[in-house]
Amino acid sequence: MVSGAMQYKKKAQPVMDKQIAYIEEGEGDPIVLLHGNPTSSYLWRNVIPELAGLGRVIAPDLIGQGDSEKLPASEGSERYSFEVVYHYLDGLLDAIGANQNVTLVVHDWGSALGFYWAQQHQAVVRGIAYMEGIVCPLSWDDWPESARGIFKGFRSDKGEELILQRNMFIEGVLPSSVIRDLTEEEMGHYRAGTEQPDDRQPTLNWPRQIPLGGEPAHMVELVDSYGQWMAGNAIPKLFINAEPGSILTGKPRDLCRTWLNQTEVTVAGSHFIQEDSPVEIGRAIAQWRSTI
Numbered sequence: 001m002v003s004g005a006m007q008y009k010k011k012a013q014p015v016m017d018k019q020i021a022y023i024e025e026g027e028g029d030p031i032v033l034l035h036g037n038p039t040s041s042y043l044w045r046n047v048i049p050e051l052a053g054l055g056r057v058i059a060p061d062l063i064g065q066g067d068s069e070k071l072p073a074s075e076g077s078e079r080y081s082f083e084v085v086y087h088y089l090d091g092l093l094d095a096i097g098a099n100q101n102v103t104l105v106v107h108d109w110g111s112a113l114g115f116y117w118a119q120q121h122q123a124v125v126r127g128i129a130y131m132e133g134i135v136c137p138l139s140w141d142d143w144p145e146s147a148r149g150i151f152k153g154f155r156s157d158k159g160e161e162l163i164l165q166r167n168m169f170i171e172g173v174l175p176s177s178v179i180r181d182l183t184e185e186e187m188g189h190y191r192a193g194t195e196q197p198d199d200r201q202p203t204l205n206w207p208r209q210i211p212l213g214g215e216p217a218h219m220v221e222l223v224d225s226y227g228q229w230m231a232g233n234a235i236p237k238l239f240i241n242a243e244p245g246s247i248l249t250g251k252p253r254d255l256c257r258t259w260l261n262q263t264e265v266t267v268a269g270s271h272f273i274q275e276d277s278p279v280e281i282g283r284a285i286a287q288w289r290s291t292i
Contacts, residue, residue, distance in 0.1 A: 002278060004185040006045055008059075010067055015091040020060060021067035022092065023048070028055035029126060030098035031289070034089075035059070036108020037206035038169040040066025042189045043107070043274050050282020054289060058098050062113075063088040064202040066193060073198045080205040082219060086113055093117075103289060105129045107274070108247075109206055115226040118235070127292045128230075129285050131240035132248050132271050135256040136227040137211040137220045144246050147173075154207040163204040164197040177246060177271035186275075230259055236292040237262040240281055246271035263288050 010021040023041050031051055033044045041059035051057050061068040064080050068088075071079045093099055103126045106114035111133025118125045140148060150173070153162055162168045170190055175182050182190075194200050211220040230237075237259055242248065243266050248256070257264065265284045267277035274281060 002046055002180070002275065004183050004189070006042055006189060008041075008045065008048065010041070010061070012067075013092055013095050015063075015088050015095055018063060018069040018071070018088065020063060020069070020088060020092045022058055022060040022096070024096075025057045026052065026055060029101040029103065030093075031055045031057045031103045031105060031285075032093065032098055032114075033057065033059040034104065034106045034110030034114045035062065035065075036110045038065070038174060038194070038203040039108070039190065039272065040193075042066065043272065044105075044278075046278030047105075047274055047282040047285070050279060050286055054286055055103065056098070058093075058096070060089065060092055062110075062202070070193075070199060071201075073201075077201065078205060080202040082109075082112065082209055082222070085109075085202075086116060089113055090117060090120075100124050101126045103127045103129070103292075105285060106133060107131050108133065108271070111135070112223060112226075115230055116222065119226045119229050122233070122235075125235050127236040127238070127289065129238035129240060129288065131273055131281070132242055132246060132269075134210070134223060135230070135248065135252050137214075137223050138247075138252065140213050142251055143212060144249075147246075151207055151210070151212070154204065155212075159204055159208065164200050167191075167194060167200055167203075169200075169203040169207070170194060174272065178275045179268065179270055180276060182275065227255075230256075232260065234261050236288075238285065238288040239264045240273070240284060241266040242269040242271070242273045243267070244270065263291075 008023045012019045035043045040061045044059045064070045104114040111130050211223045267280040269276040
């Protein structure tokens with residue numbers, strides 16, 4: 001059963017003069033759950049119970065999202081770059097000592113951040129579980145046909161109106177990428193912290209950084225690099241395939257299925273699959289982790 005209740009209290013850790021919020025449950029080796037856009041650690045609320053007793057479960061809110069502090073508008077419209085968000089995440093994991101025998105559980109932009117973090121910290125990674133992630137640079141033909149128009153809009157000069165003024169990523173993309181209907185309670189949690197246009201800047205910066213159609217070039221290079229590394233390393237991997245899925249289907253899915261030392265399971269879901277199959281996801285992670 002999917003519950004809308006948020007049963008976990010968050011902690012806060014200063015990182016580079018900003019407060020980063022995170023959930024922490026249990027003891028032992030770290031199991032780090034990384035969300036993407038436009039969500040927060042709330043996305044993992046029904047997955048975490050299935051991981052009880054397996055280790056120290058940590059679910060951060062990325063800088064500017066959830067209950068983490070926001071960057072000031074004075075830092076510019078591109079202030080939530082991949083590199084900036086990564087440095088806050090890396091700083092958090094270091095500050096709280098989540099940097100040995102780490103199991104990463106990643107989704108959406110959390111996958112890009114997690115894959116890149118693992119590439120930079122190879123000796124401390126115990127395993128990587130991923131779902132609906134960014135595994136390689138994409139062409140527009142790889143992107144879901146139903147979403148091409150709106151994402152081209154986000155990446156154009158219409159993006160400010162669509163996201164900063166109308167909050168379209170939360171009000172449109174999020175609920176349309178879940179099979180079931182999200183409740184008002186759940187939508188309220190996702191809307192929290194995005195009341196003002198400036199609050200929504202991360203949800204605009206993220207779609208503009210997807211390595212789509214060869215742009216932006218630096219993200220194409222970064223994702224291609226970690227993708228090639230993921231394909232060839234021997235770190236245990238769990239690919240949680242979604243049916244029908246959204247962004248990790250077709251050619252990208254065929255590609256990641258060639259990665260070494262990988263287990264695959266399939267659950268029901270579109271993109272935000274933690275809202276459709278959280279128990280199945282959690283149990284699959286628990287079973288896989290017991291083998292690595």
